[in-house]
Amino acid sequence: MKGILGKKVGMTRVFKDDKAIPVTIIQAGPCFVVQKKTIETDGYNAIQVGFETIPERKVNKPLNGHFKKADLKPLRYLREFRVDNIDDYEIGQKIDVSIFSEGEKVDITGTSKGRGYTGVMKRWNFSGGETSHGSKFHRGLGSTGMSSTPSKVFKGKKMPGQYGNERVTIQNSEIIYIDPQNNLIAVKGGVPGARGGLVIIKEAVKVKRPKMQ
């Protein structure tokens, strides 16, 4: 599975076929292969990929050694991508936006904006009650279940709690535009997380494509 790491830059719109399309711009790559994981040594085939160079002083000694081994400068983010054929990759290999093409569908993973402990109206889109006209039921969740049978609250009941700051994946986002010079990808629609947040772009899982070989 091909993938790349990037940073959310922001949103704009773009005109294509006489239509305005909302796009999110992601600065993706260049990434470097830091480590290869194989079935023999790790039990699965994967490449470990790093993104965004940082000064050596920001990395602790063990991690610095890890980068030295790959003969790379220290990188801020390290993530793994499962691959079928590990021999396609070499340690230190550069991965950039050119692995994708315009029109391709991708899955985008990010960390959504944290909203803290929120009520049920914001978190689950409950409608709540009237604010006035003598109503005493405003933003609560109402009943949480039945009486003596089952005399418990079912698991998974939608209730207030932490909302956001979790891993979210947007599936089947279309790549609208690629700028290989500035390492930019423009993807249709939104992307989870705040600007500057790490996003992982992978080829879409749910798109049927002809088998290689």
Added chain:
Amino acid sequence: MDQLINAVEMNFKREDIPEIRPGDTVRVNVKVVEGEGSKRRERIQAFEGIVIKIRGAGLGKTFTVRKIGADRIGVERIFPLHSPVISSIEVLKKGKVRRAKLYYIRDIKGKVRIKERQD
């Protein structure tokens, strides 16, 4: 970050659009698509009026043109400045106005008089 957004927007911006300002009288030639499939054909429709508002930046920049239509009903149309639907914009008259948004024009009964700009 803004520079990167600009880098993408640059490729979609239109260079052939003349400079327009609020108060200008313009004719906007809009592409209209009629029919579907094989019967599909394009024609150009003109919308002529006064620019009463320009807002936004980058590719999201839009301008509003107001004209008096049939039965003296005011018609306002908002165009994205860089939209490919606009085939051309002609500036018929340059207006001299003292504010950026000419909402007061909506309340004028009778003819709208705007001083001409010399430049």
